[in-house]
Amino acid sequence: MSPEDIEKLLEDGLTLYGYGKTDDAIILWRKVLEIDPDNQKAIDYIQSAGYTGEQKAAEVHRVTTKDAEFININYIRDLLKSRRFELAYEFLEHLVEKDYSSNRQIMAYISLVKAQLIKIYNEELYxxxxxxxxxxxxxxxxxxxxxxxxxxxxxxxxxxxxxxxxxxxxxxxxxxxxxxxxxxxxxxxxxxx
Amino acid sequence: MGKTIGIDLGTTNSCVATTIGGKPFVIPSSTGNRLIPSYFAITQDEKTLIGVRAKRQSITNPKNTIFAAKRIIGRRYDSREVKIAKDKLPYEVVAGPHGDARVKCGGKIMSIPEVSAAILLEAKKVAEGFLENSIEGACITVPAYFNENQRQATIDAAEIAGLKVLRIINEPTASALAYGQKRGKKNELIAIYDLGGGTFDISILELGEGVYEVLSTAGNTYLGGEDIDNRIINSVLEDFKKTHNINLKDDVMAMQRLKDAVERAKIELSTQTEATISLPFLTETSHGAIHYNTVITRNKVEDLMIDLIDQTIQTCKNALEGAGLKKDDIDEVILVGGQTRAPLVIKKVVEFFGKQPNRGINPDEVVAEGAAIHAYNIGSPLPSNILVDITALSLGIQTKGGAFTEIIPQNTPVPITKTRKFTTTYDNQDAVRISVYQGNEKMANDNELLGEFVLGGIRLAKKGEPNIEVGFDMNSEGILKVTAKDADLGTEQTVTLEAKSRLSEEEIREMKDKMSSLEVELKEQ
Incomplete structure (x- = not known):
């Protein structure tokens, strides 16, 4: 499978996630991990989508999470649970401005929230x-x-x-x-x- | 059987018409627009835009929006016209493989006929969509002053767009045809005053029963409605600077809105004495958003444009002189081009010609209407009008010291055959290079090079002794045949001139394939 095919699986997963099909999205991202076990994007997406069964993702989470970020991540998760996606996106943008742009998990959350918002915009704006x-x-x-x-x-x-x-x-x-x-x-x- | 159409391929706007029962009919787009802005663009996400949408992002995407391609079509990259255009155009003009001018758009190099083909494709799409029929062929108009290279490049553009060219006709001739259909069968001398978005042309024609003869033509390729828009914009920018101490020139979104608003206001001022420009949230500072509201008066705009209109009147004088006529000889004045709706233009034309212009035609549409009539006439079994055109530019050859020696002068009716004698410049010269140029400048290099060939086998003699006859034969289609002959020996060389900067057949085929893909893309949009 070429790097382009892997990228497509990742993108397709995001699209599915945007349409609320989290399980289907995770199947695609796991497929990526089968081919490329260290694919960081797939790990981050699976983890950010709230899937806890992925051993690799959990490990990465333990290693990279700092206290402050952990608080932020929990706040984002709360916003997502209550489906306040716009607020979550604003908060994530704020984090990026505050120099968290190197944090892979925050960047993965941005992709996920964006996908969710695009789904809402598409639905409500025909x-x-x-x-x-x-x-x-x-x-x-x-x-x-x-x-x-x-x-x-x-x-x-x-x-x-x-x-x-x-x-x-x-x-x-x-x-x-x-x-x-x-x-x-x-x-x-x-x-x- | 498909329908025939007429296309006015303009510098700033194009228009497509057909005939219904022999009468011209301008075809509106699906959105009701009767004009297609001659704009082509490629967006950041590689979408192709043509017409209104391309125009509406021209300032925010200046490097990838091609407009006024007509100014450089069929021109050599090193020509004076391209040098002038390069200074005025925001997009990149580069040299093509045949020494032709090309443009860079969306990271790709495109030939100018390709850009014009996209506009023609849009016109074809509009026509096919409206008529629910395929297009059998088209008459396309060009300015009377277009040289052979420019005409050929326009034909290439049509071929790339998949359009069969029935005839290339001059814009004033097309206008006269549309006017002629509405007039009685009397003999008339008419003046066609054409002030479009980017250019000004004045042509004097004699209309007889079924015969339309162009007597003279003159113009300014850098004078049009857009110059007036720019003056209004600059005046608004000054006002904005005075009020808010902000220079809006670098704010592309604000400039795009301003350009659109000024264009609308100018049109409003044709019928009203003042127009309001209201642009909420035009720009912002650290203190917040700035809204811009102003009232522009017709008087103010007329002050800004009066010298430009005076220049057009001076050109009218030159055209009358060229035709050997006085202004009182003119029976009718026809106004062409959207800018002629401005009351100041009408006032100046009335003052100069001493009569009211004809009000029976739509200045934006008359050229396309005339082209549609001509396209219909070509396919009609009935006898059609005879169009007698002229050479808007002189034709000649390069002689000693790089001078341009005229063989067929400007404003000569075609078809025409003319011969002139030349000789050698040094002793025992056995060959001469014949470089054919078209233009009105004194030095050959300042004119357009149409082609070159060598006449060999000249009788060996002292300089000035051999008799070399150079003959120019131009047919009514504007195709030029040049003959060079050693009159003493009878050695002869004849060539039919083709544009040196012309695209190769293979290039045209490739571009045609690309255009077919674009056609599919546009249909899906």
């Missing part, structure tokens, strides 16, 4: 295939707590381009960030369909 419209008067936009990236996204709403098509034309903002912003604008009632 896989981004719908054409968004502005639900409020243009002069009322300034009443909201937005930033220039939000302002830019709003300016791209033209009445015939779908969210997916709009996202394709915005190269200055990362795709996940765009999805998040579309979700926020919809939740705030600024945009609708």
């Amino acid at each position: 896989n981004f295939k719908k054409v968004p419209k502005l639900n409020i008067k243009e002069q009322d936009i300034v009443k909201y707590n937005l930033d220039k990236s939000d302002g830019y996204i709003i300016s791209m709403i033209d009445g015939y381009s779908s969210m997916e098509e709009i996202m394709q034309t915005i190269s200055t903002v990362d795709r996940f960030e765009l999805m998040k912003r579309f979700y926020k604008l919809t939740k705030l009632g600024i945009t609708g369909f």
